[in-house]
Amino acid sequence: MPKRRTVSHHRVAKTLALALLLLLVVGSAAAQAVKFDADERERVATLGPWPPPAKVDPSNRVSGQPAAIALGERLFSTASLSGVGGLRCASCHEQWRGFVDGRTTGLGAEPGARNTLPLRNVALQRWFGWDGANDSLWAQSVRPMLDPREMKSSPARVAAVMRGDADLSAGYAKAFGAPQPSDDEALLVDVGKALAAYQETLVSARTPFDAFRDALAKGDARDAAPYPAAAQRGLRVFVGKGQCIACHAGPNFSDGAFHRSSIASRGPEGEPDTGRQHGLQSLLASRFNLLGRYSDDATRATAAHTRQAAADASAVVGLFRTPSLREVAATGPYMHDGSVENLCDALRPHAEGGVELSRSDRVDVVAFLRTLGVEARPPYVDERVFLCR
Numbered sequence: 001m002p003k004r005r006t007v008s009h010h011r012v013a014k015t016l017a018l019a020l021l022l023l024l025v026v027g028s029a030a031a032q033a034v035k036f037d038a039d040e041r042e043r044v045a046t047l048g049p050w051p052p053p054a055k056v057d058p059s060n061r062v063s064g065q066p067a068a069i070a071l072g073e074r075l076f077s078t079a080s081l082s083g084v085g086g087l088r089c090a091s092c093h094e095q096w097r098g099f100v101d102g103r104t105t106g107l108g109a110e111p112g113a114r115n116t117l118p119l120r121n122v123a124l125q126r127w128f129g130w131d132g133a134n135d136s137l138w139a140q141s142v143r144p145m146l147d148p149r150e151m152k153s154s155p156a157r158v159a160a161v162m163r164g165d166a167d168l169s170a171g172y173a174k175a176f177g178a179p180q181p182s183d184d185e186a187l188l189v190d191v192g193k194a195l196a197a198y199q200e201t202l203v204s205a206r207t208p209f210d211a212f213r214d215a216l217a218k219g220d221a222r223d224a225a226p227y228p229a230a231a232q233r234g235l236r237v238f239v240g241k242g243q244c245i246a247c248h249a250g251p252n253f254s255d256g257a258f259h260r261s262s263i264a265s266r267g268p269e270g271e272p273d274t275g276r277q278h279g280l281q282s283l284l285a286s287r288f289n290l291l292g293r294y295s296d297d298a299t300r301a302t303a304a305h306t307r308q309a310a311a312d313a314s315a316v317v318g319l320f321r322t323p324s325l326r327e328v329a330a331t332g333p334y335m336h337d338g339s340v341e342n343l344c345d346a347l348r349p350h351a352e353g354g355v356e357l358s359r360s361d362r363v364d365v366v367a368f369l370r371t372l373g374v375e376a377r378p379p380y381v382d383e384r385v386f387l388c389r
C-alpha cells in the first residue's frame with residue numbers, strides 16, 4: 001500500500017509539472033504568434049486546400065480505374081521489365097523514403113546525371129521530369145523502361161514479359177478489357193498507362209501546415225495555435241520578402257513552369273546539362289507525346305500546352321522545372337543534380353529572381369518547410385540537413 005501511494009504521488013507531481021510546462025510552452029508560443037495581415041492571409045490561402053480533388057487524365061483511357069491502378073502497382077515493383085538484373089521503378093522510387101533513393105543522382109543500368117524526383121502528387125504536374133521532356137505521366141513512365149541510364153529495356157522485352165506472365169496477362173485483361181495488342185510498342189504504352197494510373201493515386205497526407213492554412217482562412221485562432229511559431233515566421237517569409245511563392249505556388253508548391261537555375265551541371269557524358277532546351281527537343285521528337293497516336297484523347301485538348309511549346313521552341317538553356325516542396329524535408333539531396341545536401345543551403349538564391357535571405361530567416365523557412373510533411377524528422381535524413389550556414 002505505502003509503495004502504491006508513493007507511485008501515485010509521483011504521478012500527480014509529474015502531471016502537474018507537465019501541465020505547467022505545457023502552459024509555459026503554449027504561453028510563449030502565443031506570445032510569439034505571428035500576425036498575418038489580410039494580404040498575407042490571402043497568399044497563404046492559395047497554398048491549399050489539400051488534398052486536391054482527384055482528376056482523370058483524358059489522354060489515358062484507364063486513368064482512375066481500380067483494375068489499372070492494381071496492375072500499375074504490381075508493375076511498379078516488377079524487376080523483369082528491366083533489361084538488366086533486378087531493377088524496378090521501386091528501386092529508385094522507394095516508397096519508404098518518399099519515393100526517392102537518397103542518392104545525388106539516379107543509379108540505374110548506367111549512372112545518370114539527374115536527381116531522382118519524388119512521385120507523390122506527380123499527377124498535378126503538367127510537364128514531367130526536371131526538364132519537362134514528357135507531357136504526360138504515362139509517357140514519363142515509358143521513358144525509364146527504355147532509358148539506358150535507368151532500366152535499359154526495350155518494347156520487345158517488356159511485351160514478352162507481359163505475354164509470358166499469366167498474372168500480368170490476367171491483370172492486363174481486367175484493366176484494359178481486351179487481350180494484349182500484338183504490337184510491342186502499343187503494349188509498352190499500355191504498361192506506361194497502368195503505371196500512370198497507379199502513380200496518380202500517390203498523394204501526400206494532410207500536414208500540420210494544411211491544418212494551419214485552413215484555420216487561418218477561417219480565422220480560427222484556437223486551431224491555428226498548435227502550429228509552431230518558427231514555422232509561422234518562416235511561412236511569412238515564404239509568402240513575403242522571400243518571394244518563394246512566385247515559383248513555389250499553389251497547393252503543390254510548384255508553378256509547373258521552368259526557370260533559369262543558378263546551378264550549372266553536366267550530363268552523363270560531361271556535356272553541359274541544358275535543362276529545358278534538351279527537354280523540349282526530346283518532347284517534340286518523341287513518338288509518345290500528346291500530339292502522337294498513343295494519346296487516348298480524341299479531342300487532343302490535353303495537347304494544348306504541347307502545341308504551344310512546339311510553336312514557341314525558343315527554350316532558353318539552363319531552365320529547370322520548379323519542384324514541389326511537399327515532403328521536401330524527406331527527399332534530399334536537392335536540385336536537379338542533387339548537388340545540395342542541406343535543406344537550409346537550398347534556400348540560397350537558386351533561380352533567376354531569387355532573393356538572398358539572412359541565416360535566421362532561412363532557419364525559420366526550414367522550420368516551415370518541415371511542416372510540409374507528416375514526418376518532421378525522418379530517421380534517414382542526414383543530420384547536416386538541420387545545420388544552417
Ligand code: HEC
Pocket residue numbers: 076087088089090091092093105106107108109112114115116117118119122125127128129130131137140141142144145149150151195199
Ligand atoms: C535508375 C533510377 C530510376 C528508375 C529505375 C526509375 N526512375 Fe523514375 N526517375 C528517376 C530520375 C533520376 C528522375 C528524374 C529524371 C529527369 O528529370 O531527368 C525520375 C523521374 C520520374 C518521374 C517524373 C516525376 C516528376 O515530378 O516529373 C516519374 C513519373 C517517374 N520517374 C516514374 C518512374 C517509373 C514509372 C519507373 C519504372 C518504370 C521509374 N521511374 C524508374 C530515376 C529512376
Ligand code: HEC
Pocket residue numbers: 238242243244245246247248258259260261262263320321322323324325328331333334335336337343346347350351352353354355357365
Ligand atoms: C524564380 C523561381 C523560384 C524562386 C523565386 C524560388 N525557387 Fe526554389 N526552386 C526553383 C527551381 C527552378 C528549382 C530547381 C532548381 C534546380 O534544380 O536547378 C528550385 C528548387 C528549390 C528547392 C529544392 C527542392 C528539391 O526537391 O530539390 C527548395 C527547397 C526550394 N527551391 C525552396 C525555395 C524557397 C524556400 C524559396 C524562397 C526563399 C525559393 N525556393 C524561391 C524556383 C524558384
